[in-house]
Structure formats: structure tokens, C-alpha cells
Amino acid sequence: MLVGVSGLGRRTFVNTLCEREVIPPPVAEDPEMAHMVEPMKFNKYETQMIEDGTNIFLTTVDTPGYGDGIDNYSCFTQLQEYIESQFDEVLLEESRIRRNSKYKDNRVHVLLYFLTPTGHGLRELDIEAIKRLGHFVNIILLIGRADTFTTDEIALFKLQVMKDVMTYELPIYNFGWDDESDPETLEENQEIQAIVPFSIVGCDEVVDGDYGSIRVRRYPWGTVEIDNDDMSDFGLLRYILLNSHISDFIDYTNNVLYEEYRTQKLNENKDDESEEEKEEDDEE
Amino acid sequence: MSKQQSVKLTDYVGFDTIAAQIGKKIFKKGLNFNIMLVGESGSGKTTLVNTIFSKNFLESSGRKQAAEKSRKTTEILITTSVLTESNAKVRLTVIDTPGFGEQINNENCWVPLVKYIKDQHVAYLENEIKPERERVIPDTRVHVCLYFLNSGYRGLRQIDIEVLKRLCEVVNVVPVLSKADTLTVDEKMKVKEKVREAIELHRINIYPQPNPQDDQAEIELNNKVKKVMPFAVVGSNLTYEEDGEIIKGRKNPWGIINIENKDHCDFVLMRDFLLRTHLIDLVEVTSYKYYESFRTEQLQHIRDMRGAQPAQTTQQAQQTQQAQQVQPTQPTQQAQSANPFSIAIPAQQAKSPSFTKPSVQSSRKYISNALSK
Numbered sequence: 001m002l003v004g005v006s007g008l009g010r011r012t013f014v015n016t017l018c019e020r021e022v023i024p025p026p027v028a029e030d031p032e033m034a035h036m037v038e039p040m041k042f043n044k045y046e047t048q049m050i051e052d053g054t055n056i057f058l059t060t061v062d063t064p065g066y067g068d069g070i071d072n073y074s075c076f077t078q079l080q081e082y083i084e085s086q087f088d089e090v091l092l093e094e095s096r097i098r099r100n101s102k103y104k105d106n107r108v109h110v111l112l113y114f115l116t117p118t119g120h121g122l123r124e125l126d127i128e129a130i131k132r133l134g135h136f137v138n139i140i141l142l143i144g145r146a147d148t149f150t151t152d153e154i155a156l157f158k159l160q161v162m163k164d165v166m167t168y169e170l171p172i173y174n175f176g177w178d179d180e181s182d183p184e185t186l187e188e189n190q191e192i193q194a195i196v197p198f199s200i201v202g203c204d205e206v207v208d209g210d211y212g213s214i215r216v217r218r219y220p221w222g223t224v225e226i227d228n229d230d231m232s233d234f235g236l237l238r239y240i241l242l243n244s245h246i247s248d249f250i251d252y253t254n255n256v257l258y259e260e261y262r263t264q265k266l267n268e269n270k271d272d273e274s275e276e277e278k279e280e281d282d283e284e
Numbered sequence: 285m286s287k288q289q290s291v292k293l294t295d296y297v298g299f300d301t302i303a304a305q306i307g308k309k310i311f312k313k314g315l316n317f318n319i320m321l322v323g324e325s326g327s328g329k330t331t332l333v334n335t336i337f338s339k340n341f342l343e344s345s346g347r348k349q350a351a352e353k354s355r356k357t358t359e360i361l362i363t364t365s366v367l368t369e370s371n372a373k374v375r376l377t378v379i380d381t382p383g384f385g386e387q388i389n390n391e392n393c394w395v396p397l398v399k400y401i402k403d404q405h406v407a408y409l410e411n412e413i414k415p416e417r418e419r420v421i422p423d424t425r426v427h428v429c430l431y432f433l434n435s436g437y438r439g440l441r442q443i444d445i446e447v448l449k450r451l452c453e454v455v456n457v458v459p460v461l462s463k464a465d466t467l468t469v470d471e472k473m474k475v476k477e478k479v480r481e482a483i484e485l486h487r488i489n490i491y492p493q494p495n496p497q498d499d500q501a502e503i504e505l506n507n508k509v510k511k512v513m514p515f516a517v518v519g520s521n522l523t524y525e526e527d528g529e530i531i532k533g534r535k536n537p538w539g540i541i542n543i544e545n546k547d548h549c550d551f552v553l554m555r556d557f558l559l560r561t562h563l564i565d566l567v568e569v570t571s572y573k574y575y576e577s578f579r580t581e582q583l584q585h586i587r588d589m590r591g592a593q594p595a596q597t598t599q600q601a602q603q604t605q606q607a608q609q610v611q612p613t614q615p616t617q618q619a620q621s622a623n624p625f626s627i628a629i630p631a632q633q634a635k636s637p638s639f640t641k642p643s644v645q646s647s648r649k650y651i652s653n654a655l656s657k
Contacts, residue, residue: 007436070443071389117463118326120346124354125388145436148466150536163349219468220547222539231537 001137002060003079003129004114005067008144012202013112014045014060016215016226017238022047023062040065040078051242061108067125075125076132083108083136087261107258109249110173110241111137114144115197119153121160127168134171136257138249141165141172146199146232147217147224154199161197172196175245177252192240198233201226311373316423317563318404320379320455322397322447323432325354325386328462331519332430333378335532335543336555340521341365345382355383358396379426385443394447401426401454405578412579425575427566428456428491428558433514435461439478440486448488454574456491456566458558459483464516464549465534465541472516479514491569492562505561515554518543 002010011023022045043062048055061082066075086107093103111133115126130139141161143149149157165172175189175196203215203226215226227235241249321329330344345361347354361380366373379400384393404425411421429451433444440448451457459479461467467475483490490513492506518541520534531542543551558566 006441007434007438009436068441070391070446073388116326117466118324118346120326120344123325124386128388145466147536147538148463150534217468219465219539219541220545221541222536224536224538228537 001083001108001111002062002114003066003111004142004144005116005125006064008114008116009200009202010062010112010114010144013114013142013144013200014062016203016234017241018047018049018058020047022060026064040075042082049242056242056246059106072125076129079129080132080136083111083133084261087136087258088265090258091262091265107253108137109253111139112142113139114142114200115161117143117145117148117157119149119157121157122164122168127164127170130165130170130172131168136261138173138252138257139171140237141197142237143197143199145201147201149199158195158197158199173249173252177256192236195233195236198237200234200237201232307372311371313420314373314375315567316375316377317567318377318379318424318426318428320381320397320401320426320429321432322381322384322429322451323460323462324384324434325382327432327434328517328519329380329430329432331521332460332462332517335519335521335551336558337367337376338521342378342380345380354386356387358382358384358393360396360400377424390443393443394450397429397447398450398454401429401451402578405454405575408575409579409582423567425570426455427570428458431457431459432462433459433479435464435467435475435516438475440482445482445486445488448483448490449486452489454578456569456574457488458491458554459514460554461514461516463518465518467516476512476514476516491566493569493573495569509553509557512550512553515550515557517551517554518549519551 002014004010011025014022023043041064043064045060045062047058047060049058050056063079066072066079069075090105090107093099113126113130116123130141133139143154143157146154164170175193176186201217201224203217205218206213206215207218207223208214217224217226224231226232229235319333321333323329325346330342333342334340342363359382361382362377363380364375364377367376368374381397384397387393408421408423408425411417431444431448431451434441448457448459461472461475461479464472482488492509494503494506498506518534520532520541520543522534523530523532524535524540525531526540526542531540531544533541533543533548535541541548543549546552
């Protein structure tokens with residue numbers, strides 16, 4: 001799932017990730033309608049890719065309209081409802097007597113949250129959203145349009161963001177959650193954790209470089225190479241998302257986040273039931 | 285009946301030094317220039333002003349530490365500095381607006397901005413109509429408001445439209461696309477086009493506005509500027525060396541942006557526009573357009589009052605806030621005895637219902653206080 005205000009490069013990111021146009025450019029909207037607040041939409045896009053020998057069925061849910069209005073309180077509730085409804089579906093499916101063997105799991109495994117490159121840490125909107133959603137989905141923080149920062153500024157901004165995360169105890173995905181993994185993986189995860197939030201630049205065109213074609217973004221003063229690790233964390237994030245940690249995200253969603261949700265939901269039901277029983281007893 | 289004739293002089297007389305004489309007088313009086321910066325935190329407001337004046341004299345009002353709480357409402361932060369260049373002296377006041385657009389719910393975030401601007405008009409009027417007034421009325425009126433747009437967004441957001449509409453009613457507004465180093469050449473064109481389209485569609489009167497008194501050269505210059513607006517700027521006071529030259533810019537792993545290069549960004553155009561060509565015009569337009577219409581409203585009221593009730597009993601004036609109706613108010617006892625003027629503010633309220641009550645009450649306090657002195 002992609003969440004972020006307009007203009008941060010969500011669409012471009014997914015298209016670059018999948019190396020094809022997954023999300024089409026937005027329909028040129030009527031300028032007259034531009035000032036009408038558009039409610040947040042949930043647009044689903046499905047694509048299939050082969051990564052390192054594995055077949056991946058990728059479903060992307062984009063959320064245009066997030067944070068674009070004057071009053072954005074309802075954005076969180078809508079997101080939460082969406083994610084919860086996917087959990088509810090699974091809960092329902094699990095408790096069926098005759099289960100559907102071809103059931104498709106629609107739970108959101110990763111939420112990519114695009115931060116605005118302000119230079120002043122997290123915004124109130126971001127803090128609230130992460131607080132509420134972190135218990136239902138793995139949140140990975142990204143910096144959209146990160147090419148507006150110089151190297152020093154990125155380092156400073158990342159520091160500010162992580163300080164905010166600590167101060168407000170924000171539940172973002174912790175790469176080192178599995179203590180039982182071997183020390184090598186643990187070390188790798190700690191390194192990755194130090195890079196969060198990932199600075200992202202989207203690709204616009206492909207040009208011919210010295211060693212073949214490279215994905216770039218061209219400015220009058222220079223050219224940003226998307227896959228160059230010195231220039232952006234895109235390459236690293238792609239590897240993590242589709243290669244190294246893909247099963248971690250799915251596992252964590254199923255075994256931890258969903259289980260917590262399930263326990264909570266069932267407890268609520270049990271409380272309701274026991275209350276009902278009590279009432280019946282009282283009546284008798 | 286006086287006759288006016290046009291005379292062409294043959295010898296040099298020397299009154300063409302008027303410009304220099306006027307200049308000297310102006311600087312003796314002191315020129316006040318007041319800029320308001322409106323935009324979300326992190327949009328580059330402070331950096332831009334520091335870049336325009338080539339000196340880091342302003343401090344950013346953004347959240348610097350994690351423990352610092354974000355502001356709950358739009359605040360007004362004023363910094364005044366006296367700048368000197370050759371024999372010219374300017375008292376520059378920068379009005380920063382931290383907290384603008386920062387909340388989850390940003391309804392009415394423009395109210396403190398409009399209130400501040402109108403309060404300055406009130407203060408100026410109050411000084412102007414004093415029976416004994418100062419030789420030089422201190423000018424705190426906002427001369428230009430730089431509105432910072434998010435360069436990622438394709439066009440104007442809803443909040444931009446709402447705020448711009450209201451600001452353009454009371455002050456000169458110049459929209460700025462800051463942090464433009466994230467736009468490629470094509471994207472820049474597209475974004476500017478979309479912004480201009482939206483501005484035209486919603487009839488937002490940004491500066492400069494055509495003026496019947498403009499001559500051909502001025503009209504041409506304004507048209508040229510309008511084609512570039514909104515200015516896509518990048519701010520920086522850091523210098524780097526490139527090809528043996530020292531340039532001001534921003535350095536990335538992929539290149540150095542030279543902010544003074546017109547192909548890289550519109551910084552030079554904007555700075556020249558604000559300071560070298562249109563500075564006095566901004567001050568004048570504020571005076572004869574925005575302040576003047578405010579003044580006319582107020583004084584019109586006084587006349588209506590005087591005509592409406594010759595001898596009414598004096599009581600404590602009641603405040604009413606009815607949308608389109610103007611209610612004649614009772615002047616306070618003090619005011620009437622000192623002075624026949626009694627200024628009623630409800631008309632101003634009636635015309636712009638978005639204006640909140642508390643500020644109107646304070647405006648009345650200013651005027652009636654002034655009169656009773």
C-alpha cells in the first residue's frame with residue numbers, strides 16, 4: 001500500500017519498481033473540479049513479476065487524496081478501516097466450516113509511507129497516521145522526491161525523523177524483530193535499520209550509459225542515477241521489498257500483526273457474549 | 285481659468301535632479317518594506333529571504349527538536365532589520381507565519397494572516413486621522429505576501445485556493461514555487477502552467493495587476509514577469525567553486541545547482557522583480573489600492589453615521605454581526621464629546637464574513653481610543 005500526499009512520487013515509484021507502467025498517469029482533471037475535495041480513493045493495481053527466480057504477484061493499493069484536503073482527519077480512519085476489513089475477511093474465512101482452498105489473501109503486507117522532504121522532521125499528519133496504523137501493518141518510511149536534499153541534508157533529515165520516531169514511540173517496522181535469526185542476518189538488519197527512512201527518487205527516462213542502459217532523472221545541472229546507491233536508496237529498498245525481506249513482511253503480518261488483531265477481536269466478541277449471558281442470567 | 289501649455293526647454297536648467305532629490309528625502313524619512321511569508325514548514329521560506337539579501341540574518345521557525353511540539357495554530361513572528369546599501373537604507377520587516385498549514389485540520393488557518401494585515405491598516409488609519417499627527421506615519425502595512433507553493437503538486441491545492449483568494453483581497457500576493465530543484469525542465473513548465481490555469485480559473489488577483497496608468501515599458505515588463513510566474517526558486521547562501529568561478533548554489537552527488545543561472549531556476553528574476561524593479565510599486569499599490577479601499581469603507585461609515593442620527597442618546601456601543609446589514613452603532617459618550625467621528629466597523633465585517641469578531645472589537649478599540657485622546 002502506498003500512502004503519502006500528492007506530489008511525492010508514489011506512482012513513479014511503483015512504475016520504477018516494476019519496470020513498467022503499473023499505475024497510469026492521472027487523468028487530466030478538469031481544473032474547475034480541482035478545488036473540490038476529492039475523497040481519498042483506494043485504487044488497486046495488480047501485476048506479476050519474476051524476481052530472482054520467484055514469481056511474485058504484486059498488488060499495489062494507491063491512496064490518492066490522502067492529506068490533500070483542508071481537513072484531513074478522516075484520512076486515518078479510512079485507511080484503518082480498509083486494512084482492518086482485509087483482516088476481517090481473513091478472520092471470517094478462517095472460521096468457515098467449509099473453507100475455500102483458493103482463497104486469496106488480501107491483507108496488506110507493507111505500507112510504504114512517503115514523507116515530505118521538509119527538513120524539519122515529521123509532520124503532525126505523519127505522526128498521527130503512523131501511530132494509528134502501525135499496529136495493523138508493517139510501515140516503512142520513505143522520503144519522496146529526495147533529490148531536493150543535499151547529502152548533508154538527507155543525513156540530518158533522517159536523524160530528525162528517527163528522533164521523532166523514538167520520541168513519539170511510533171510503531172514502524174523494525175528490521176531487527178526476529179531475534180532468533182543468525183548473527184549475520186541480525187547485523188544486516190541493523191544496518192538496514194540505520195538507513196531508514198529510505199530516500200527515494202523516481203525514474204523518468206532510461207538512457208544509454210557506459211555499461212548499458214541506466215535509469216535517470218535529468219536536470220540542467222546534473223543527472224540523478226536512480227540505481228546508484230550514492231544517489232538514492234531506491235536500489236536497496238527494491239531489493240529488500242522484493243527479494244531479501246519479502247517473506248519477512250508476509251510472515252510478520254500473518255504471525256504477529258494478524259494474530260494480535262484476531263486475539264483482540266475474539267476477546268471483544270467473548271466479552272460481548274459473556275455480557276449477553278450475564279444479562280440472560282440476570283433476567284432469569 | 286488656467287491654461288496649460290507644453291514647453292520644450294532649449295538650455296539645460298537642471299531640475300532633472302528631481303529623482304535624486306526625492307530619493308534623498310525618502311531615505312531620510314526611512315523606507316519601510318514589509319514582507320509576509322506564507323507556506324508550510326519546510327517549504328524554504330527563511331532560506332529564500334536569506335538568499336535574496338545574501339545574508340543569513342533570519343532564523344528558521346521550523347521544529348528543530350523531536351521534543352518540540354508542533355504549533356497548534358498559525359502564529360505571527362516578526363523580525364525587523366535595518367539594511368544598508370550604498371547610501372540607501374531600508375527597514376525590512378519579515379513577517380513569518382509558523383504553524384500555517386501544519387495541522388491535520390487546517391480550517392481557518394488564514395484567519396490570523398488576514399487579521400494581521402488588516403490590523404496594520406487600522407493602525408495606519410488611526411495615525412492618519414489623528415488631529416495632531418506625526419510627520420512620518422510609521423508604515424507597518426504588509427507590502428507583499430510571498431505564498432509558497434509545493435513544487436511537487438500539479439497545480440493548486442484546495443487550501444492554496446482558499447488562502448490565496450482571501451489574501452488577494454487585502455495584500456499584494458506573489459506565488460513562489462520553492463525547492464524547485466526537484467523539478468526537471470519539462471515538469472517545471474507543466475506545473476507553472478497548471479498553477480497559472482488555476483489562478484485564472486478561480487480569479488485570484490495576484491500581483492502585478494494591470495494599471496491604467498502604466499506606460500508601455502511597464503506593461504511589457506509586467507507581461508514578461510507574468511509569463512514566468514510562479515517563480516520556481518531555489519535558495520542557498522553556500523558557495524562552491526566551479527570552472528574557476530565562485531557560485532552560490534546547492535551541491536549534490538550529481539551536480540551543483542547555480543541559483544543565479546537563469547536556466548537552473550528563476551531566483552534572479554524573482555529577486556530583481558522584488559527589489560530592483562517593483563519594490564516601490566509594491567509599496568504604492570498597497571497604499572493606493574488595499575489601504576485606500578479599507579480607508580474609504582471606514583470613512584464612508586462615519587459619513588453615514590453622521591447623516592443617519594443627529595442626536596441620539598449615547599450608550600455603550602453594541603456590536604452586531606449581521607451578514608449583509610449595517611447597523612448604526614451608538615457612539616460612546618467620550619468619543620462624541622471629543623469628536624464628531626464615530627467609526628463603525630460592522631460594515632467591514634459585513635463585506636468579509638470570514639473576518640472574526642475579536643479582531644473587529646480590537647479595531648474599534650484602536651479607533652475609539654485614538655479619538656478620545
